[in-house]
Amino acid sequence: MKTSGQKASSRWPSSTERIMNKDPLNPERIRAFCEARAEEFPIQEFLKLPAEDQELCLKEMIRRERADLLSALNEMAGSRKEAKAIRRALHQLRSRGVMVEAKDESRNFVLPRPEVSGDRAYVTPVGAGGDQAVWLFLGRRGREVMFQAFVDDHRGFLDFTAARLTRKRFEKFIKQTKKDADEIPVFETSPDHARWLISRAEDRSRNSGSELPEEFKEFRSMIGALPEADKGHPLQEKLKFQGIKDRRGLLHQASELLGHSFFLGWLFPGDAVKACELKLNEIEASPIVMNNLQKKDRMERVFEDEARKAVNEEGRGLWKDRLIENAYLLLMQGEADKAELALATALAMDDDVPPPFFAAMMKRSFQTQPREKKLEGKIIIP
Numbered sequence: 583m584k585t586s587g588q589k590a591s592s593r594w595p596s597s598t599e600r601i602m603n604k605d606p607l608n609p610e611r612i613r614a615f616c617e618a619r620a621e622e623f624p625i626q627e628f629l630k631l632p633a634e635d636q637e638l639c640l641k642e643m644i645r646r647e648r649a650d651l652l653s654a655l656n657e658m659a660g661s662r663k664e665a666k667a668i669r670r671a672l673h674q675l676r677s678r679g680v681m682v683e684a685k686d687e688s689r690n691f692v693l694p695r696p697e698v699s700g701d702r703a704y705v706t707p708v709g710a711g712g713d714q715a716v717w718l719f720l721g722r723r724g725r726e727v728m729f730q731a732f733v734d735d736h737r738g739f740l741d742f743t744a745a746r747l748t749r750k751r752f753e754k755f756i757k758q759t760k761k762d763a764d765e766i767p768v769f770e771t772s773p774d775h776a777r778w779l780i781s782r783a784e785d786r787s788r789n790s791g792s793e794l795p796e797e798f799k800e801f802r803s804m805i806g807a808l809p810e811a812d813k814g815h816p817l818q819e820k821l822k823f824q825g826i827k828d829r830r831g832l833l834h835q836a837s838e839l840l841g842h843s844f845f846l847g848w849l850f851p852g853d854a855v856k857a858c859e860l861k862l863n864e865i866e867a868s869p870i871v872m873n874n875l876q877k878k879d880r881m882e883r884v885f886e887d888e889a890r891k892a893v894n895e896e897g898r899g900l901w902k903d904r905l906i907e908n909a910y911l912l913l914m915q916g917e918a919d920k921a922e923l924a925l926a927t928a929l930a931m932d933d934d935v936p937p938p939f940f941a942a943m944m945k946r947s948f949q950t951q952p953r954e955k956k957l958e959g960k961i962i963i964p
Contacts, residue, residue, distance in 0.1 A: 616642045616651070617799060623654055629664065636664065640671045647680050647803050679725050680804075700749075703776035704756055706766050707844040707911055708904045712736060715768075716783075717759075718776040718805065719752045728752050729805060731780055731798075735900050738787030742795035744804075767843050771914055774809065775816060781808035815903075817910040821925060832926035837942035839923055844908050849947040854892035858884060858948050882941070889944035893936045901940075902931040 615628060616639065628639065643651050652675065655668045702719040712735035719728045728747045732740040747755065760768045787794055802808075826832070839845050849855075861884045865877065872880070893901055905928035913921035930937040 612639055612642050615639050616646050616648055618651070623651055628655065633663070637667065640667060644671050644674050646800060647675060647678070649675050649680050650803060679722060701773040702752070703771050703773045704759075704768055705771050705776065705779070705911065706763070706768055708735075708907045710848040710850070710904075712900055712904055713740070714779070714907070716776050716779050717756065718773060718780070719747070719749070720804070720806075721749055726752070727801075727804065728755070729780075729801065731783060733779065733783040733786075735786065735903055737790050737792050738783040738785070739792070739795050739798065742798040744797050744801045765843065765846055769911075769915065771911065775910075775914075777806060778809045778816060780805065781810065784808070815906050815910065817906055817913070817925070820910070820913055821921070823925070823929060826922055826925050827929040829922075829926060832923055833930055833937045833939070836923045836927045836937060836939040839920060839927070839939065840942060840946055842912075842920060844912065848943055849950065850889070850892045850944055852951065854888060854895075854944070855947045855951045857891070858888040858944055861888060862948070885944045885948070886935075886938075886941040889940040890936050892944065893931075893940055898931045898936070902928045904928075905931075 615623075618624070628636065631639070640652070649672070652668060652672050656665070656672060700721045702721065704717040706715045708714045714733055716731040716733065717728060718731075720726065726746065726748055728745050729742070730745070731742045734740055756768070784794065784798070840848065850858075862881060865880050865884070905924050909921045909924035909928060912918075912924060927937045927939045
């Protein structure tokens with residue numbers, strides 16, 4: 583069985599594979615050198631290139647602001663001529679305000695870091711399908727840029743774009759986005775959290791075998807150091823997970839979250855709701871005489887059973903991640919009580935039976951999703 587990485591390389595050769603091609607240097611090979619990861623960069627192959635080809639590669643690295651590659655080359659430069667060309671490229675990046683790690687302070691002069699006027703970040707809550715929007719604005723003087731990422735927990739990046747915007751234009755953009763988003767909340771979060779979400783999207787794209795967006799690859803170094811997504815969610819530093827998990831009473835209050843703006847769009851997909859509807863219809867058509875309490879009890883069990891099937895089909899881990907992310911955002915908005923409810927529900931996903939929140943979500947999905955006319959009014963929930 584091929585891994586996701588093997589699938590990706592079978593569609594498109596890796597940067598290293600393209601670099602190792604011995605054909606004369608061409609735009610594709612230059613691109614391959616400049617897309618390589620610093621830790622995988624074949625330095626010796628680069629140093630074997632003719633001087634004019636090295637110069638073409640260095641110009642492209644400057645254009646892409648690949649300070650990491652240039653720093654690696656600076657450590658391994660062979661001749662004095664090569665070292666001088668690489669240091670000149672690094673100097674150009676410093677002059678642009680790009681941070682470059684010095685090889686040796688006694689030999690390298692690093693320009694002061696330009697004043698940071700303030701990075702900003704905005705997000706939406708995670709939807710029931712695992713989708714989320716992230717906006718990261720870098721407010722560095724003379725180099726203001728906005729990154730817009732649409733991500734989900736299946737494929738990672740759905741889309742990624744970069745745009746040069748002034749702070750004033752960015753604020754206007756966010757204001758209009760909030761207006762266009764209608765009932766979907768758009769609110770400020772920390773730039774570090776936005777970077778963490780971008781890092782997780784990158785990991786998920788790689789794990790799913792999806793190609794990373796071209797603009798992400800081009801501007802990745804400008805975003806700044808990305809936190810390691812596999813180290814756990816930032817919420818772990820804010821709340822004591824075990825303490826919340828031990829408060830089992832929170833689970834019976836969690837259905838309140840469905841009335842919160844973060845969860846208004848949380849509905850199960852149509853197929854799952856249709857399966858639930860068929861089970862409820864069987865109860866209505868049953869020849870067994872039941873009073874209202876008996877009928878209600880059977881219907882509640884249907885909601886629980888069908889919610890469990892829907893949750894298990896998509897994966898409990900995904901639902902857990904969605905709830906933890908929204909718990910973090912609720913906490914950042916000052917809604918600690920709601921954050922605890924969301925986190926308690928997320929942690930209960932490790933139990934055999936999904937928490938009551940999902941049965942309530944299935945019930946709402948059934949009640950709000952349009953149904954065939956012949957069934958309207960037939961199923962009455964006591």
